[in-house]
Amino acid sequence: MSQLLTxxxxxxxxxxxxxxNLMFGVVYAMIPAALVSFFFFGLGAVLVLAxxxxxxxxxxxAITKYMLGQEPRLWDGSALLTGALLAFNVPTNxxxxxxxxxxxVAVGVGKMSFGGLGxxxxxxxxxxxVFMLIAFPVQMTxxxxxxxxxxxxxxxxxxxxxxxxxxxxxxxxxxxxxxMAQVPSHMQLFYGHMGxxxxxxxxxxxxxxxxxxxxxRIITWHTPVAVMASTFVFTGIFWxxxxxxxxxxxxxxxxxxxxxxxxxxxxxxxxxxxxPRGMLxxxxxxxxxxxxxxLFGAYPEGxxxxxxxxxxxxxxxxxxxxxKRYGEKPKPAAA
Amino acid sequence: xLFKTFKIGGVHPPxxxxxxxxxxxxxxxxxxxxxxxxxxxxxxxxxxxxxxxxVKVGQIIAKSGxxxxxxxxxxxxxxxxxxxxxxxxxxxxxxAVTIKVEGDEWLEEIDRTDALVPECALSPxxxxxxxxxxxxxxxxxxxxxxxxxxxxxxGMKAEVLLLNGVECEPYLTADHRLMLxxxxxxxxxxxxxMKALGxxxxxxxxxxxxxxxxxxxxxxxxxxxxxxxxxxxVKYPQGGEKQLIQAVTGREVPSGGLPVAVGAVVHNVGxxxxxxxxxxxxxxxxxRVVTLTGKSVAQPGNFWVRxxxxxxxxxxxxxxxxxxxxxxxxxGPMMGKALPNADVPVAKGTSGVLLLDSPESKRxxxxxxxxxxxxxxxxxxxxxxxxxxQQSQHKRYADARDQDxxxxxxxxxxxxxxxxxxxxxxxxRLAKGFVRKLPKS
Numbered sequence: 001m002s003q004l005l006t007x008x009x010x011x012x013x014x015x016x017x018x019x020x021n022l023m024f025g026v027v028y029a030m031i032p033a034a035l036v037s038f039f040f041f042g043l044g045a046v047l048v049l050a051x052x053x054x055x056x057x058x059x060x061x062a063i064t065k066y067m068l069g070q071e072p073r074l075w076d077g078s079a080l081l082t083g084a085l086l087a088f089n090v091p092t093n094x095x096x097x098x099x100x101x102x103x104x105v106a107v108g109v110g111k112m113s114f115g116g117l118g119x120x121x122x123x124x125x126x127x128x129x130v131f132m133l134i135a136f137p138v139q140m141t142x143x144x145x146x147x148x149x150x151x152x153x154x155x156x157x158x159x160x161x162x163x164x165x166x167x168x169x170x171x172x173x174x175x176x177x178x179x180m181a182q183v184p185s186h187m188q189l190f191y192g193h194m195g196x197x198x199x200x201x202x203x204x205x206x207x208x209x210x211x212x213x214x215x216x217r218i219i220t221w222h223t224p225v226a227v228m229a230s231t232f233v234f235t236g237i238f239w240x241x242x243x244x245x246x247x248x249x250x251x252x253x254x255x256x257x258x259x260x261x262x263x264x265x266x267x268x269x270x271x272x273x274x275x276p277r278g279m280l281x282x283x284x285x286x287x288x289x290x291x292x293x294x295l296f297g298a299y300p301e302g303x304x305x306x307x308x309x310x311x312x313x314x315x316x317x318x319x320x321x322x323x324k325r326y327g328e329k330p331k332p333a334a335a
Numbered sequence: 336x337l338f339k340t341f342k343i344g345g346v347h348p349p350x351x352x353x354x355x356x357x358x359x360x361x362x363x364x365x366x367x368x369x370x371x372x373x374x375x376x377x378x379x380x381x382x383x384x385x386x387x388x389x390v391k392v393g394q395i396i397a398k399s400g401x402x403x404x405x406x407x408x409x410x411x412x413x414x415x416x417x418x419x420x421x422x423x424x425x426x427x428x429x430x431a432v433t434i435k436v437e438g439d440e441w442l443e444e445i446d447r448t449d450a451l452v453p454e455c456a457l458s459p460x461x462x463x464x465x466x467x468x469x470x471x472x473x474x475x476x477x478x479x480x481x482x483x484x485x486x487x488x489x490g491m492k493a494e495v496l497l498l499n500g501v502e503c504e505p506y507l508t509a510d511h512r513l514m515l516x517x518x519x520x521x522x523x524x525x526x527x528x529m530k531a532l533g534x535x536x537x538x539x540x541x542x543x544x545x546x547x548x549x550x551x552x553x554x555x556x557x558x559x560x561x562x563x564x565x566x567x568x569v570k571y572p573q574g575g576e577k578q579l580i581q582a583v584t585g586r587e588v589p590s591g592g593l594p595v596a597v598g599a600v601v602h603n604v605g606x607x608x609x610x611x612x613x614x615x616x617x618x619x620x621x622x623r624v625v626t627l628t629g630k631s632v633a634q635p636g637n638f639w640v641r642x643x644x645x646x647x648x649x650x651x652x653x654x655x656x657x658x659x660x661x662x663x664x665x666x667g668p669m670m671g672k673a674l675p676n677a678d679v680p681v682a683k684g685t686s687g688v689l690l691l692d693s694p695e696s697k698r699x700x701x702x703x704x705x706x707x708x709x710x711x712x713x714x715x716x717x718x719x720x721x722x723x724x725q726q727s728q729h730k731r732y733a734d735a736r737d738q739d740x741x742x743x744x745x746x747x748x749x750x751x752x753x754x755x756x757x758x759x760x761x762x763x764r765l766a767k768g769f770v771r772k773l774p775k776s
Contacts (some may be wrong), residue, residue: 012695013668022754269705323717326577326581326742328590
């Protein structure tokens, strides 16, 4: 026999699934929301998305090559995804130098300082976003108002997000009906007619992304559904108790990046639990903390903080919430 | 039609059943056979022939070496030329008997006709003794001696016999063809097994990708009582004993326990056929069906092969070793063993030989774990492969034991699925080896 044979342990087959496949799958799922954003925020959205991706790719490349002394691995798509997610979490009129700082924090501190892909405890894009929110609160909270199919790059008409209106209104003792009159209708919120971060505005588009990711089996339903359902239930309890003081649960679901967080941020592989049961606990935790921050905290939104706080609990969730083992509890014999 | 399946995990590798439509052909006798004495799980058999002895087909050449062991018979007639260690499909050098083939002379008491012998008047113990004498082992690949499984431990009771016709390994079609071509014999074998176990009910589990086998067996089941066919959804590793029990009965074998603890005994359909031949035809296990397959094979096929025949001989019947072959696997792509060469003999557990070309043979380089949790979701035993691999890498074997590493059935679903190409199962096997050496706590 002239041929050299490979001898290796089983299995000898592989699913051909790969990291770039999964990462690009998430990026594809973000396309509908990006298109809605391009439509309402115009070139600003395009610019922020392109710049954010470019910054993240650059920092990943530079840190891997010059600080870690390794071969850069931009092909795996993870820096691209971080860049896109970071862009989704900032206003489209954000000065680019602030975005560059955010990208450095996201990739440099949020990911590479832990050892790179797969090693980080916290969602890198959210680390970047929260850093910018605290360091540059003014720029991070002045949002361009949506104008259908506009083309100019800079627009002077900026305003608060829907949830800020709510928070201010409640603080000033306005009635819920009066507040609701100032904000877009639920239907407008659903298709994206509101001020906000680039990727958070269109519930419909985000849900389309979720369906795509579920169909492609990139993620499972557990985390997003747990986050959405628990937020809905917790805010719903307060709304039922006093509808004049608290906004309805559907309103909470459609605003403040809740869907963006539930679908794209909380489901990050690296920083979410390893088992469906753990994912449910993690998702409910996010919903609970988000509700607490929104109704009683200083910030109008809160899902970013909620996800980061629950990220810290993931190791302990993985330690104590185990999958059901085969043969753990034998069923009583019955023919 | 709703198909049953097991509840936890599972994957869907491409089925690639290239030989499903090809009838089983009889392979020509080789010039020489090399019969390993260790073709089963348990103690190797003890050689009872000497060099230059003349042997006939069916003559015992090595006797069972303990309770969990099996007799080995000559598969050819001729002269014993060598009794020495040589490489078998395990990759280790182990004792084997080499016999130079001279004619094809069988022992007198063996019934070599194709006539069906449907009735069996033997007592359960006589059946078990006959199965043991014939050296019948589990033919699905695990090669556990069949008579041991028929001896139900004291205090336990078998309620149902499950027949494994799942053949969930991609490419392999040996059991599929056997059910189509030898269905009646398999049914008699099942009745004999039921009698030996004292059970009134038997269920044949067959995956839905074999509708012809399901129909054929269902038709045969209608002729009698107690035996039924359960069609199963296609999912790997459904042919795993524990998975099949869960799929058909809904019960779970307790960790570390025997299937009979939940009233089930599982035998492969191939084993049922071997039991038929052993009990009704006095024919020991000297030949079996082997699928030789692979995308690059000129004429893949299913063959009746005498135990001990070099794989090269089957290859020759299939058009030779294709150019660019990178791997020869004994078994299927998920649990089969890669062979160092084609000289290795067919053993009782060789259900197939699969050839992969060079690109298919190579693993991709390992990447970082991205904690996607896919390995956890596909594990049919509900384990956490990523965690077990970490513990194995850090030599924390006691921790791995506490995370139930010994429950792993080595199906390979985790490594198959991992998008980072991590060798999860390699590390888990390593950990299992070390856990066996740990002091019992």
